[in-house]
Amino acid sequence: MIVDALPLSRALVDRAAALRADERVVGAALGDARTRVLLVDDGAVATDGDGAVALLAPGDLPHDLSGDLPRDLPGDLRAEAMPDDEVDERLLLLGRDEDGVTYLGLRVGGPHPAPRAGAAADVLVHRRTSTSAHPELPPGLAWTALRTVGADLSALEAGLATTAVALDAWHARHPRCPRCGAATRVTQAGWVRTCTVDGSEHYPRTDPAVIMAVVDDADRLLLGQSTAWAQDRWSTLAGFVEPGESLEHAVRREVLEETGVVVGAVEYRGSQPWPFPASLMLGFHARATTTDVHVDGVELARARWFTRDELRDAVDRAEVMPPGPSSIARALVEDWFGGPLGR
Numbered sequence: 191m192i193v194d195a196l197p198l199s200r201a202l203v204d205r206a207a208a209l210r211a212d213e214r215v216v217g218a219a220l221g222d223a224r225t226r227v228l229l230v231d232d233g234a235v236a237t238d239g240d241g242a243v244a245l246l247a248p249g250d251l252p253h254d255l256s257g258d259l260p261r262d263l264p265g266d267l268r269a270e271a272m273p274d275d276e277v278d279e280r281l282l283l284l285g286r287d288e289d290g291v292t293y294l295g296l297r298v299g300g301p302h303p304a305p306r307a308g309a310a311a312d313v314l315v316h317r318r319t320s321t322s323a324h325p326e327l328p329p330g331l332a333w334t335a336l337r338t339v340g341a342d343l344s345a346l347e348a349g350l351a352t353t354a355v356a357l358d359a360w361h362a363r364h365p366r367c368p369r370c371g372a373a374t375r376v377t378q379a380g381w382v383r384t385c386t387v388d389g390s391e392h393y394p395r396t397d398p399a400v401i402m403a404v405v406d407d408a409d410r411l412l413l414g415q416s417t418a419w420a421q422d423r424w425s426t427l428a429g430f431v432e433p434g435e436s437l438e439h440a441v442r443r444e445v446l447e448e449t450g451v452v453v454g455a456v457e458y459r460g461s462q463p464w465p466f467p468a469s470l471m472l473g474f475h476a477r478a479t480t481t482d483v484h485v486d487g488v489e490l491a492r493a494r495w496f497t498r499d500e501l502r503d504a505v506d507r508a509e510v511m512p513p514g515p516s517s518i519a520r521a522l523v524e525d526w527f528g529g530p531l532g533r
């Protein structure tokens with residue numbers, strides 16, 4: 191199986207779900223010098239000079255970004271439970287490790303910009319074409335996009351950053367109640383939004399998507415090129431699961447729609463959270479029963495079969511840029527290839 195090899199899928203500290211209902215848990219954590227806080231904004235996390243995720247003590251948070259956070263005082267000085275309106279809605283409880291260290295995320299950006307008119311709001315694998323400016327960080331810290339740095343992070347950092355980016359994206363896209371349109375407020379330490387009018391509770395979404403290494407009887411791999419990509423970028427096919435559809439059906443439908451290739455047997459190979467903004471990538475090995483390729487020209491500009499030698503030579507000559515090292519797409523390609531690709 192490939193699950194454990196995926197950079198964004200590695201183990202996380204205890205997610206501490208049982209603590210979320212305690213309205214004082216975040217304030218109390220901010221009063222504990224052992225707590226570590228990760229800064230998150232629009233798909234990126236603050237990293238330090240070594241490229242690691244910056245995990246800051248509460249006292250080291252840049253005041254320009256954090257402002258005055260409502261922290262509980264320790265021990266006998268602890269105030270009564272803070273009223274709801276003193277809970278800072280930017281704070282996310284990410285987890286607590288076995289030594290009692292609490293990990294928080296702090297959302298420091300403003301509203302994320304809406305996609306330009308006509309652009310899909312939730313694209314699956316395309317790179318973002320426009321990026322908003324992140325808030326300025328103090329010297330020594332820098333914003334780093336999770337999708338570019340995921341492969342270089344420790345398991346702890348990858349787990350914390352993936353969760354923080356996913357929650358941040360959900361909050362940014364769901365300020366209002368989907369039932370009545372009223373404003374919602376953040377509850378459960380960042381894991382629920384509750385409607386201020388009808389009291390309904392709304393939970394972070396995870397949208398299933400399938401991604402597949404399609405292989406023919408000659409053991410060639412089918413790769414495609416999105417219409418939105420550079421000429422040298424190739425990847426496995428992928429698509430969202432539709433309502434009422436099984437995973438296996440979604441694999442066969444997406445491959446047929448995008449390339450005209452018919453898929454028979456489908457085997458699950460592993461999964462990866464892909465919080466850009468809210469996908470769970472479910473990876474498959476899919477056996478093609480036909481080989482004629484006809485791209486739709488809408489999602490895919492080109493698609494073709496590669497032998498191992500052809501792919502290795504194309505990568506070596508920089509004619510093919512394989513999927514990024516953090517991605518399940520890369521893992522699926524290398525699973526078929528039998529080892530690491532050159533770049």
Ligand SMILES: [Zn+2]
Nearest residue numbers: 367370385388
């Ligand atoms: Zn409502």
